Amino acid sequence: MIEVKNLSKQFGRQTAVKELSFRVDSGRVCALVGTSGCGKSTTLRMLNRLIEPSSGEIFIQGQKVTTIPAEQLRRRIGYAIQGVGLFPHQTIARNIATVPRLLGWSKADIDARVSELLSLFRLDPATFAGKYPHQLSGGEQQRVGVARALAARPELLLMDEPFGALDPLTREHLQDELLHIQQLLGITIIMVTHDLEEAIKMADVIAVMDKGEILQIDSPQALLRHPRPGFVQSLVGGRDRSLRLLATQTLADIMAPLTGSAGTALPAATSLKDAMAELLWQGEERLTVVDEAGQPVGEVTLSQLLKQGAGA
Known part of the structure; x- marks a missing residue:
């Protein structure tokens, strides 16, 4: 210390x-x-x-x-x-x-x-x-x-x-x-x-x-x-604050239990900022979160990401 x-x-x-x-x-x-x-x-x-x-x-x-x-x-x-x-x-x-x-x-x-x-x-x-x-x-x-x-x-x-x-x-x-x-x-x-x-x-x-x-x-x-x-x-x-806030968290911080399969799969350590960019690029509403072995461990929706960014 x-x-x-x-x-x-x-x-x-x-x-x-x-x-x-x-x-x-x-x-x-x-x-x-x-x-x-x-x-x-x-x-x-x-x-x-x-x-x-x-x-x-x-x-x-x-x-x-x-x-x-x-x-x-x-x-x-x-x-x-x-x-x-x-x-x-x-x-x-x-x-x-x-x-x-x-x-x-x-x-x-x-x-x-x-x-x-x-x-x-x-x-x-x-x-x-x-x-x-x-x-x-x-x-x-x-x-x-x-x-x-x-x-x-x-x-x-x-x-x-x-x-x-x-x-x-x-x-x-x-x-x-x-x-x-x-x-x-x-x-x-x-x-x-x-x-x-x-x-x-x-x-x-x-x-x-x-x-x-x-x-x-x-x-x-x-x-x-x-x-x-x-x-x-x-x-x-001002406007940048929401994106910066998303960069402080990862998918592991907010993921929910799986309810189905999604086209995009991202590691749990991915920042919410990068996850948001990927979903918008792919035009999808939900992504699957995977562990280091590539196994599905949860999911995150676009609405969740938008909610986190709105916290700024």
């Missing part, structure tokens, strides 16, 4: 962050969302003491971060940024092994961890371990950047616009991979993004920031259903 109490940061006469207080439970994903210059990245950098706060307190697992030497703290916290920042003259294996080497891991443990992480990110160790960053695509480099951040099994992963420079299709694939790995490892993530769609997809809780303050912090559904008037309401949108 990470807890922030009355965190502030001033640069000269300018207040970048003003008395932020929030908590992220272990194993959860929190997204900081807002326009450029609102204090998101400054907040993130204060969490691992790349920037020292002007006032306030930060606790990780109940321990105040200022009681931990800064270098030691950063080795306990993974940090992934846009642009990756891989060392160009080191192999992919050595890039990933950076923090484990500093921590004095054995060569056998390092090699095993590098292979494990490359496999998790669908990069064949035999193919990629000996390559150099310039030999990889942008998406592959970003995978390696996140793998490096996870190498020493950190308690917390900080991510600053990690997928912002990638094309939409690659970004979506990496979001899916990260969600799978986060659920597999149970790691706590705090990420900065300007993309509300990304925050809705990735996060358990979203903190909307403006002018250095948190205006609202809520689950994606609560944020979309009950945005505070003003900036937050403007950010989540």
Whole structure:
């Protein structure tokens, strides 16, 4: 768990962050969302003491971060940024092994961890371990950047616009991979993004920031259903809010028992937004929900989907 109490940061006469207080439970994903210059990245950098706060307190697992030497703290916290920042003259294996080497891991443990992480990110160790960053695509480099951040099994992963420079299709694939790995490892993530769609997809809780303050912090559904008037309401949108709300749930959340067969079959993990698009494209009123083995487990009607979207 990470807890922030009355965190502030001033640069000269300018207040970048003003008395932020929030908590992220272990194993959860929190997204900081807002326009450029609102204090998101400054907040993130204060969490691992790349920037020292002007006032306030930060606790990780109940321990105040200022009681931990800064270098030691950063080795306990993974940090992934846009642009990756891989060392160009080191192999992919050595890039990933950076923090484990500093921590004095054995060569056998390092090699095993590098292979494990490359496999998790669908990069064949035999193919990629000996390559150099310039030999990889942008998406592959970003995978390696996140793998490096996870190498020493950190308690917390900080991510600053990690997928912002990638094309939409690659970004979506990496979001899916990260969600799978986060659920597999149970790691706590705090990420900065300007993309509300990304925050809705990735996060358990979203903190909307403006002018250095948190205006609202809520689950994606609560944020979309009950945005505070003003900036937050403007950010989540008008017409788009229904579609965004549908993206926060899956067919498994609303499916009913089967009453018959339907032409369209979709996995239970499909978002309601994607299910709505499929039904409208096919011109059908009902779809069958199937499990991972492809067996029917329920059904969802178009009217149910419309009702869920109307909740916004």
